Amino acid sequence: MLLWLAEYLVKHFTFFNVFTYSTVRSICALLTALFISLAMGQKVIDWLQKLQIGQVVRHDGPESHLSKRGTPTMGGTLIVASITISVILWANLLNPYVWISLFVLIGYAIVGFADDYLKVIRKNTHGLIARWKYFWQSVIALIAAFVLYAYGKDTGVTLLVVPFFKDVMPQLGLLFILLAYFVIVGAGNAVNLTDGLDGLAIMPTVLVAGGLALVAWATGNVNFAEYLHIPYIKYSSELMIVCTAIVGAGLGFLWFNTYPAMVFMGDVGSLALGGVLGIIAVLLRQEFLLLIMGGIFVIETLSVILQVGSYKLRGKRIFRMAPIHHHYELKGWPEPRVIVRFWIVSLMLVMIGLLTLKLR
Template sequence: MLVYLAEYLAQFYSGFHVFSYLTLRAILGLLTALLFSLWLGPKLIERLQLMQIGQVVRNDGPESHFSKRGTPTMGGLLILFGIFASTLLWGDLDNHYVLVTLFVLGSFGAIGFLDDYRKVVRKDPKGLIARWKYIFQSVAALLVAGYLYFNASTPGETQLVVPFFKDIMPQLGAFFIVLAYFTIVGSSNAVNLTDGLDGLAIMPTVMVAGAFALIAYLSGHSGFAHYLHIPYLPGSGELVIVCTAIVGAGLGFLWFNTYPAQVFMGDVGSLSLGAALGVIAVLVRQEILLVIMGGVFVMETLSVILQVGSYKLRGQRIFRMAPIHHHYELKGWPEPRVIVRFWIISLFLVMLGLATLKLR
């Protein structure tokens, strides 16, 4: 929005051209989302407390979590407000990369909101029925995947980039829709599973979003894309604004979500942020890189799959509790230790993922 105003004012004073620079808008977008979240956070937390929208804790969970009952949840609204406000101010709203990402954030946020609403307002411990949640996620993801496939204008938009191999970028054809679908839905649910400790999910999300900001910038620059042997995607640089907005809003939320948390993001936050990371990976053609950089999310998801599969097939559990962060809690690790160590692992994986851009 402010981009258009700056373009108009540049007719009268050339200094306004500075707001057309992507790097400046990215910084301003991050700061806007951060300050907006810090300003809105106390007001939203107070409102949630007045409405008695508190966290529901399962009786079969770790005993240390029982004290978390009643902590305000649905704080993901704070993140979404920050991202949308910042992107609307500093992003190019004619850019389809931006619009697609905002659609995914909004649609998956709505699914998460409905799930949280049923849990904390209607007092239904199961929330939205799993079947319907998956159907809604599938519809949104397939709409996006189909739109991107049928509106692709360059070959690079449907290629698969394989880390470490600069000459292996196969055309996916219609399989692009399948890959995009599973990336978006899978990433959404993976972040949702990870969101079980104070600050555990939001910091890896911030790290991965920050890395994707760099990748989007490189993909949208023909010189850098050619040098790094990644697809050149005209216009994808605008995703930098969305990514830095996620970083800013995420850090603002972490201010209130750090241990001991004053608010939880709820499904409205985890489902939407996970889906956003998934669709950004699809847009910049780095689905495999998302698996590497989001390794903490993958680890959490695999722990649940292995736990359920082992119990059904053999009647035995592999972990004391899944997702795996609960396993370490039950082993006696204090919650902050689990959180920070998972953050360190996430930072290492993000750095490894970025290194693959050059090690090809």
């Protein structure tokens, strides 16, 4: 929106030409989302407390989590609002990739909100019935996938980029829809599973979004895309603004979510953030890169799958508790130690992911 204003004002004041650059607008988007989160954070917490929207704690979870009962949740509404406002202000609204990203972000936020609403306000312990939860996630993911396939069929938009191999980029055809579906739905639920400790999910999300912002910048630049042997995608540079808005909103939320948390994001935040990371990776043709950079989310998800599978097949558990962050808590690690060590691992994985762009 402000891009249009800048393009008008530049006719009279050349200074405003600086706002036509996506890099400048990306920084502005980060700062805007950060400011909104910091400015509105305490107000949102007070509002949630007034409505008595408090966290429901698992009875079979670590005893240390009992003190978290009643902490305001559904704070993810602040994250989603900050990202959306910032993107609308600073992104080029004629760019279809911006709207596809916002569609998935807001769509998954609505699904998460419904789940939180039933659990916290309607006191339904199980929240939204699992099959309906996955159904609506699937509908949103498939709509995005079909739109992208219809737009970019048999072009760089539907290529599969494989790390370490610069000449291996097969056309996926209809398999693109299937891959996009699993990446979006999988990422949404992976971040949701990771969101179990104070600040555990939001910082890896910020780090991955920051890494994807750099990839978006390179993918939208013909010269850098050619240099890195990745497909040049016309609309991808504006995704940098979406990514930096996620970084800003996430850091602002972390101000209140850091240990001991004053607010939790709830499913409304975790599903939305995971879903938008998934769609951004699909738009950039970097699904494998998301798998590497978001390794913490992958590990958390695999720990749940292995735990459930082992118990059903062998009657034995692999971990003391799943997701795996609870396993380390039950081993005696203080919660802040688990959180910070997972952050460090996440940072390392993002660096490794970015390194794969050059090692081709």
